[in-house]
Amino acid sequence: MRKPIKVEEAIQSVMKWPLTGEKEFVSIENSYNRVLAEDLLATTDVPWFKRSPYDGYAIVAASTQQANSEYPIFLEVLGTIGAGFTWDAELQPHQAVKIMTGAAIPEGATAVIMVELTKEVIKDGKTYVQIKRKVKDGENIVEIGEDMQKDEVLVKKGTSINPGVMATLATFGYKTVAVMKKPTVAIIATGSELLEVDDPLEKGKIRNSNAYMLKAQILRAGGEPIYYRLVKDDFEETFLAVKQAIEQADIVITTGGVSVGDFDYIPKVYEKLGATLLFNKIAMRPGSVTSGALLNEKVIFGLSGNPSACYVGFELFVRPYLKAMLGQENIYLKKAQAILEKDFLKANPFTRFVRAKTTFDGNELHVEPVGKDKSNIVSSLIDANCFIVLPGGSRGFEKGLKVDILLIEDEGAPIWDEHITDSRLPR
Ligand SMILES: Nc1nc2c(c(=O)[nH]1)N[C@H]1C(S)=C(S)[C@@H](COP(=O)(O)OP(=O)(O)OC[C@H]3O[C@@H](n4cnc5c(N)ncnc54)[C@H](O)[C@@H]3O)O[C@H]1N2
Numbered sequence: 001m002r003k004p005i006k007v008e009e010a011i012q013s014v015m016k017w018p019l020t021g022e023k024e025f026v027s028i029e030n031s032y033n034r035v036l037a038e039d040l041l042a043t044t045d046v047p048w049f050k051r052s053p054y055d056g057y058a059i060v061a062a063s064t065q066q067a068n069s070e071y072p073i074f075l076e077v078l079g080t081i082g083a084g085f086t087w088d089a090e091l092q093p094h095q096a097v098k099i100m101t102g103a104a105i106p107e108g109a110t111a112v113i114m115v116e117l118t119k120e121v122i123k124d125g126k127t128y129v130q131i132k133r134k135v136k137d138g139e140n141i142v143e144i145g146e147d148m149q150k151d152e153v154l155v156k157k158g159t160s161i162n163p164g165v166m167a168t169l170a171t172f173g174y175k176t177v178a179v180m181k182k183p184t185v186a187i188i189a190t191g192s193e194l195l196e197v198d199d200p201l202e203k204g205k206i207r208n209s210n211a212y213m214l215k216a217q218i219l220r221a222g223g224e225p226i227y228y229r230l231v232k233d234d235f236e237e238t239f240l241a242v243k244q245a246i247e248q249a250d251i252v253i254t255t256g257g258v259s260v261g262d263f264d265y266i267p268k269v270y271e272k273l274g275a276t277l278l279f280n281k282i283a284m285r286p287g288s289v290t291s292g293a294l295l296n297e298k299v300i301f302g303l304s305g306n307p308s309a310c311y312v313g314f315e316l317f318v319r320p321y322l323k324a325m326l327g328q329e330n331i332y333l334k335k336a337q338a339i340l341e342k343d344f345l346k347a348n349p350f351t352r353f354v355r356a357k358t359t360f361d362g363n364e365l366h367v368e369p370v371g372k373d374k375s376n377i378v379s380s381l382i383d384a385n386c387f388i389v390l391p392g393g394s395r396g397f398e399k400g401l402k403v404d405i406l407l408i409e410d411e412g413a414p415i416w417d418e419h420i421t422d423s424r425l426p427r
Pocket residue numbers: 189190191193194206207208209210211255256257258259260261264286287288289303304305306307309375376
């Protein structure tokens with residue numbers, strides 16, 4: 001008899017053994033979605049020179065002291081600079097340089113006035129800019145270091161490279177980036193009933209869908225599915241596949257063959273390998289047979305063969321382990337609360353993770369189970385973007401209750417609908 005342990009105990013027993021990830025260098029072009037292996041520091045001030053935020057005139061603010069709409073002042077315009085160009089002479093009072101957004105502020109200039117507030121006049125062959133208001137010192141000047149300051153830690157290692165991090169890397173000239181190596185994850189699908197994806201159906205057989213599902217889950221979590229094999233329900237074959245995989249990959253996942261059937265060989269494989277069993281029964285549904293074992297400080301995850309159970313097992317146990325290897329902080333699925341939109345009246349002797357779809361009405365989250373809830377179901381995974389967590393020992397949950405959900409994926413909205421609202425007004 002197997003003794004079920006709590007979900008959190010299973011998570012803890014796995015998370016005691018995170019491998020230390022390694023780093024590697026990739027080109028900035030290939031760094032999107034990778035995880036930073038080193039803190040990202042500002043190597044210069046940004047901007048590193050004063051620049052204009054507007055198209056206008058660089059001036060000495062003091063020259064405008066007396067300006068007002070009745071008595072405008074006139075400054076001589078010495079020339080024009082666009083972004084990327086500099087003005088080499090020092091600007092004197094009563095002089096101006098026409099300047100474009102992004103151009104370096106000339107030496108001596110202390111403010112910029114927007115072009116809309118001025119008028120150019122030509123007198124005796126000279127160009128003057130007419131100014132009708134007092135301009136303050138420092139007005140419309142982007143100061144050195146306004147954006148980022150030299151030596152400032154901008155992004156912590158363990159952060160996933162998003163478009164903003166990408167822009168920051170480029171700002172400081174990182175042609176190559178130190179990122180965490182993607183943990184390699186071997187997938188071994190077990191089962192004599194399994195066909196390859198391009199095999200025609202035969203009596204009693206099904207196509208191996210778990211391996212492809214796991215590949216996608218591994219990629220989504222930031223790992224590298226490197227190796228994948230399909231083995232028959234044969235002890236030797238399964239044993240050799242796992243033994244080889246553990247030498248080649250950082251993490252090994254098997255699917256199927258983990259329960260109490262005559263041909264479920266995974267428990268015996270652990271034994272022969274001399275692996276330490278971490279758990280072989282968890283008080284959860286689906287995936288109660290999910291097993292974990294430790295060999296050479298590497299965790300082998302024995303996920304259920306049933307597709308939905310396999311999926312849940314990955315997200316709850318493999319995902320955080322993989323993300324910990326990547327040095328990430330937020331390794332667990334994000335928890336939220338949502339209003340249950342349909343009765344879920346099944347009793348829950350064990351904690352249940354119901355595949356569900358959550359939607360946001362602009363105000364609150366709502367959630368509805370995606371349908372067929374048995375663990376042998378594939379189709380309910382199509383629309384699932386979260387799990388509803390129903391604690392063990394509960395009788396079922398009625399529509400309208402607030403329930404905990406774990407978010408897996410987030411999609412956009414189908415229409416632009418009241419995307420801009422004033423939160424101060426009643427709705
Ligand atoms: N007497 C008992 N029988 C079962 C129990 C139990 O407690 N006592 N638990 C049931 C539960 S719950 C689950 S979940 C499954 C777990 O079984 P295994 O992990 O050993 O997986 P298999 O028996 O190999 O396969 C189960 C099911 O999944 C299909 N499968 C397997 N691999 C794949 C794949 N790669 N792609 C698609 N489908 C796959 C397989 O054909 C079976 O239908 O055990 C119950 N039995």
